[in-house]
Amino acid sequence: MVRDVLLARGGASGAASGLGRAHHDLVKALDSNNIEGYAIGGVIEHELGGNPATRINRRWRSHPKRVQNSLVMMDLLHITDQEQAHLVPENCPIPVSVTVHDLFHLFPRITEGVEVGEQKPGKIRKKDLEKLHAGLARADLLICDSNTTLMEVKEHYPDVNSICVPLGLTLEERNPESNPLSKPSWLEGEGKHLLLVGSEEPRKRLEFAIRACRGLSGTILHKIGAESNSDAEKQLKALAAAHGVDLRWQGRVSEGELQAAWQHADGLLFPSIAEGFGYPPLEAMAGGCRVLVADVGSANEIPSTASLLPVDDVMAWNRAIKGLPTGRCAESLKRSERFSSQKFAQKMAKAFDSLF
Template sequence: MIDLCIDARMALSSGIGRYICEILSFFRKGFLRVTLLVDQLGYDWAQGFDQIVFNTPIYSFREQLLYPMRIPTCDFFFSPHYNVPILPISAKKQVVTIHDLCHLEFGTPLQKSYAKFMLKKALASDIIITVSHFTKGEIQKHFGPRQVHVIPLGANERRFKVLSPSSAVRGRYRLPKKFILYVGNNKPHKNLHMLKAAFQNVQLSDLALVMVGKGTPYGEIEEGDLCHIYNMAEALVFPSLYEGFGLPPLEAMASGCPTLVSKAGSLPEVCSDASLYFDPNNASEITEAIRRIVTDQELKKNLIQKGFQRVKMFSWKKTAEEHLKLFEASVHA
């Protein structure tokens, strides 16, 4: 039996939250005893696991003071983000997943200092996981050679798939008839100012830009509605300047939505030849990519088919199994 404690307080965050909830669904194994640190009780995704309430803010001084008192005696303490405990804890080994080094690249001076300090602590963990070879390279560029396990994220094929048009979802969000879609938050590295500027020059009167996610015009979308929106979109456009992985392009591919993505970060690694690429710093290239996908039906059809093939290479089941293999190997090492 492996005793595993997971800091699950970020389960409602976008990318990291999806990661936590998806792999947890495969952690209901006979050889695992899982305990979750949660900010409150009652979450559906946490049902069936032992839970310890730890409603202290992420990145806080109080978080670090209370970690040793909240983390039970266990074989592994798993941090799904780099905010690892600094003080000694009652875990035989520590595991961390570092999704990206975005705070080092785009943070304020204070954020950069904090990120550098905490990443050094995180990289002292017994098992270091990251989600792309790009991020592994970034870690080694900033902090030198070390053993880092690359485990790509997945796409939920039960949630993201081809669906019939939903007039209810269209009406609920007052979606235009024909639109290009962006999914994500509005943080600076998401490059939304460039996307807006580029879209103004598309000059197709019947085409709209729909941006969904925290801080965007349409805001956060009900979980069950996102797949319908992917299905209705002409294409997903993802103009990020930096990504550690990038889940929305995979979700779009699984939903039969062609993808236009930037050449930055991990995106070429994740999307391979199944996307149409552009320079995220060149508004004209973004404009041209949008025009092409709307007017070239053969291109659109080709990208949809390549997307279906590409997304088959990623599954949350495989992601979870690779984690479990690391835990088992470390126990027996």
């Protein structure tokens, strides 16, 4: 028996962001019949943009109603991220699951002196948070990307069933042995080429990564990210110049170019102190790239312990970067096999099965 799954989210964001990537990968897995016993019955989403009044009306009224009206002939409703949990219908006639990537936007905190999440939300966000909490409490199953998030979910929503299903990647297309890609031109030249991938949000701690490279002659930092902010770019470049660090701002690159970079870069620096899952370390490892990751959840669940570094010890990072070998890393490739798209699909099938 094959059950039809209705996927729902808010704005139709692309795969460049973590939330967008996870949504699109789940759509692909269902559409390709990789999640045994389940098929995609439809995707409910809306266009991005609009004035504030339009966005609020759509988010709180018209879009939830649209989801409610689309349940006919469906066996399961799955909300693809926690920021859309308000879409969980009241008294839903079919089981409802929600993917929970993280809770730091729903429960803001200060970690290592960095504000994570909106510390003083306004009236609209407060009302939105109430709706999100109520939606999560109405769900039948909360599917978490990491054990770190699962522990938080169990603390805040103890009456809702929850499970950990780590995200996965299609490893074959990223493997430098089965699918070798040409080196991007900006990675040419002598030196140790390291990547910083992601936005400039304070929780990513790009400043820390720059300070950790101080005094390391021949080390080149390449900043990659679709969410680049011009003010943050100026500040980070100024900081790098002050510390004598060679920072090269690549900004947005194509998915293919990023995959090629993973295959040819010498390492990824990932000092982030708040992640739902942490795609960049896994993507890097799948390309045979070494990673240095802050030892804090959830990103510390992906690499081996040898790749984890103290969150606040900049000199430990400096020494690790200095001693980082160049070239392909067989250990990274081996470790990434734990997070294949096949294993993700198998675990999602078991999670969905638990609802019936």
